[in-house]
């Protein structure tokens with residue numbers, strides 16, 4: 001296990017490597033600040049910060065909900081190839097099992113946040129989120145399907161290297177979203193309107 005003092009020392013060395021003087025006034029607190037920021041940005045490695053995903057039995061509110069539920073929001077993550085930010089929007093949908101459970105809506109964005117707070121590639125990020133939400137709904141009467149689409153701008157492509165703007169889109173589809181084009185198209189039609 002690396003100590004905080006050792007980590008600070010490494011950051012100082014990196015600052016020196018880029019041609020800086022880590023001891024000048026403006027940079028004296030920088031290693032410490034960066035470590036604090038890392039704790040927040042990379043909390044996705046800390047199991048104790050894993051969001052508790054509330055679910056409710058379908059039908060609890062007097063109605064068995066078997067239509068599509070769609071949620072959308074934003075995400076911020078860090079690419080594992082360059083340690084640069086990638087960020088954008090996500091759209092999530094699922095079809096609850098009439099005999100299963102439904103998700104507390106705010107939990108979806110919390111799971112997106114948690115899985116984003118690690119070094120990631122966008123292809124794995126969609127998968128991680130869907131896996132965690134599927135697991136939360138239990139295997140006894142699992143949801144009939146889940147869909148997640150993420151569109152991200154990657155700073156490693158825009159601010160360096162290729163220096164081209166553009167978004168990357170990744171999807172993870174399970175169950176009926178994968179097998180039934182009609183369900184998939186319904187999901188995609190919501191994205192155009194959101």
Ligand SMILES: [Zn+2]
Pocket residue numbers: 079080081082083084154156157
């Ligand atoms: Zn990258």
